[in-house]
Amino acid sequence: MAVVEPLVASHYSSEGLQDRILAALAATGVDLAALRAEDLEPVDEFHVGGAVATAALLERFELFPGEELLDIGSGIGGPARFVASRAGVSVTGLDLTPSFVAIATSLSQMTGLADRTRFVAGSALAMPFEDSSFDAAMILHVGMNIPDKPQLMAEVARVLRPGGSFAVYDVMRLSEGPLSFPVPWATSAETSFVETPDAYRAAAIAAGFSVEDERARGAFAVEFFASMRARMAAAQTEGKAPPIGPGFVMGPDAPVKIANLVAAFEGGVLAPVEMILRLA
Numbered sequence: 079m080a081v082v083e084p085l086v087a088s089h090y091s092s093e094g095l096q097d098r099i100l101a102a103l104a105a106t107g108v109d110l111a112a113l114r115a116e117d118l119e120p121v122d123e124f125h126v127g128g129a130v131a132t133a134a135l136l137e138r139f140e141l142f143p144g145e146e147l148l149d150i151g152s153g154i155g156g157p158a159r160f161v162a163s164r165a166g167v168s169v170t171g172l173d174l175t176p177s178f179v180a181i182a183t184s185l186s187q188m189t190g191l192a193d194r195t196r197f198v199a200g201s202a203l204a205m206p207f208e209d210s211s212f213d214a215a216m217i218l219h220v221g222m223n224i225p226d227k228p229q230l231m232a233e234v235a236r237v238l239r240p241g242g243s244f245a246v247y248d249v250m251r252l253s254e255g256p257l258s259f260p261v262p263w264a265t266s267a268e269t270s271f272v273e274t275p276d277a278y279r280a281a282a283i284a285a286g287f288s289v290e291d292e293r294a295r296g297a298f299a300v301e302f303f304a305s306m307r308a309r310m311a312a313a314q315t316e317g318k319a320p321p322i323g324p325g326f327v328m329g330p331d332a333p334v335k336i337a338n339l340v341a342a343f344e345g346g347v348l349a350p351v352e353m354i355l356r357l358a
């Protein structure tokens with residue numbers, strides 16, 4: 079991991095990202111002095127389906143107000159803020175990319191959620207937390223950067239309390255077939271470790287989890303990107319600025335990253351998959 083993790087962090091790091099996000103939101107009429115977590119949703123939910131996908135995952139995931147939730151690979155904090163405000167839980171986000179941790183912290187302060195979300199820099203494969211620290215955990219579109227799924231599952235099992243649940247929403251491989259780079263999580267195959275649902279399940283079971291629920295979200299993913307394209311085309315026809323979307327965080331090569339991902343979804347090679355796991 080010593081080689082992979084710095085490459086992953088540098089893939090995601092982007093100088094001045096927070097200022098660009100805030101400027102783009104202000105240009106659409108958002109009042110930055112009264113910024114709400116909802117205002118950030120078009121840009122801070124860095125996974126297929128954005129806040130709609132986070133809401134769908136949350137519906138299948140048992141959380142109780144006051145619980146401690148760990149968000150592994152928390153990015154700039156959108157899913158953590160979404161779940162903290164909807165489910166009344168306290169969320170700790172862990173992320174490898176220091177600038178994302180700083181932005182997540184700052185956006186939570188700006189949206190009044192600093193008391194319910196905190197963000198820590200570190201690796202999912204060696205988490206800086208005591209054993210049995212959390213009631214539940216989630217991971218959204220992070221496992222594709224993690225080569226060692228058994229170690230990931232073992233670490234999550236270590237930091238969860240007995241009976242704790244773990245919601246996974248990662249892009250997984252559903253069939254053999256070519257994958258073109260770049261994709262949103264990797265510039266090249268060097269930092270891409272997409273695995274099959276079978277591999278996730280086997281790693282989870284070996285770490286002491288049972289699989290309570292699972293569904294592939296390929297059709298949802300294809301529809302999500304089709305509707306994004308339609309909104310972009312409509313804005314262009316009307317001479318308006320393109321709507322802010324998940325591509326914003328991906329940088330200037332976002333269109334090619336998204337096109338490669340959509341081709342893999344349409345070809346049935348990849349799909350986002352939800353899994354709800356429970357620790358014995």
Ligand SMILES: C[S@@+](CC[C@H](N)C(=O)[O-])C[C@H]1O[C@@H](n2cnc3c(N)ncnc32)[C@H](O)[C@@H]1O
Pocket residue numbers: 083086087090122123124125150151152153154155156157172173174175178200201202203217218219220223224262263
């Ligand atoms: C595609 S983004 C998803 C961010 C967030 N989960 C979301 O859905 O908005 C992937 C994130 O995983 C983080 N990441 C990748 N590998 C990691 C690891 N080994 N440990 C912790 N975070 C990691 C990256 O820094 C990045 O912020």
